[in-house]
Amino acid sequence: MDLVIIIPAYNEEKFIKNCLDSLLNQTHAAKKILVVDDGSSDNTPNIVHNLSHSYENLSLISRQKSFSHEPGSKIVDAFNFGLKNLRVDYDVICKFDADLIFPEDYLKVLTEAFQENSKLGMYGGFCTLWKDGAWQVEQLTNADHLRGALKAYRLECFEDIKGLTPAMGWDTIDEMKARFQGWEVHTNPDLQVRHLKPTGQQYKKNLPGVFGASLFRMRYSWSLALLTCLKMAKNKSSLSFFLESMTSFMRSNPKKNTFLVTEQEGAFIRTYRWSKLKERLF
Structure with missing residues (x-):
């Protein structure tokens, strides 16, 4: 089962290398990791470009900075730009944020879950924040909600929901549309990802x-x-x-x-x- 990852990134020089290092050293490799630089003014694109020399499955594309500042639309627009420029076949597509650090078996567990359940349309773990001297699960939503920072879709499900909606609430709409179409959406509490930047602080x-x-x-x-x-x-x-x-x-x-x-x-x-x-x- 082939898995691809699209990572929208804007001024993520503090986090992007740690994120990519965690994804490039998985026990199950992604077929393609595509970073979409959304007009960064810092060193983000250079970090990704330099790292891509050492990994054939890592690529960088850039676009002019998004004019949208509405929560949701900016990051989905960047994701969709990457989707249009994806040139490989795949079975599962992931939209990950650039400020995450993944456990080394994350993609392996992800792939096995989709292989074992043909009705599974969306799947993923939980984001954790460093708080009071420990990594704690972000208590922002219900346990049955898959956070927008780490979405994974079976291709057929992604096509059924007609991709992502560029608007606030996109990461709820995708799940509801998937369920409406008869797909299952599951989270795994044992898959804990380190989130280096609090959600939505720029909004x-x-x-x-x-x-x-x-x-x-x-x-x-x-x-x-x-x-x-x-x-x-x-x-x-x-x-x-x-x-x-x-x-x-x-x-x-x-x-x-x-x-x-x-x-x-x-x-x-x-x-x-x-x-x-x-x-x-x-």
Whole structure:
């Protein structure tokens, strides 16, 4: 089973070498690792270029810096640029962030999981942060959610969901579309990846507003959006996040905010979310 990795990177000189070293020294090698330099102004492309001389399966492509600053769209646009320039066949495609360090058997476990379960569409581990003298799992989402930093897709599943949506919430939309299409999405708590940079720290200022609008665009109901914003605000220990995100949700309307999913997909998302809430409560 052939596996390829696309890594969008913008000004990641502090982390990119450690990330690539961990991926280039796996017990199961990736067929191709493609780093997409998104117009970095630091030494990121030079680090990757120099390293690629020693590894045939590592390549670098560059594009002009993305004009988008919206959370989600910038990194997906860079990923999609890499996808268009991928020139190898594959069975599994991964979208990884450039600030991760992977355990040496990560790709082996990943590949075996897809081989053993033909219904498995998406799979991956968990991100951990260094906190209080130890690597601890990031407590940002539910355990059944595969973090956007380390996504892996079976090719057929990736094609069924029509790739990634360049918008905030893309890493929820892909999972929901996969489940809607009948694919299984699983996480592995034993696969723990070191995350060297806190999630979304470059988007702190406008994140609540974009988050609220994204829930509307995914066709959340008012009550479901309320609970989701409350949970996110609790995780961030920020009352203002709740107020801003819910205000943004309530001010959204179909004329200004294009929906990201179909009516049928939206109904599936609402049903799935409520079922998971009931599971946790009862």
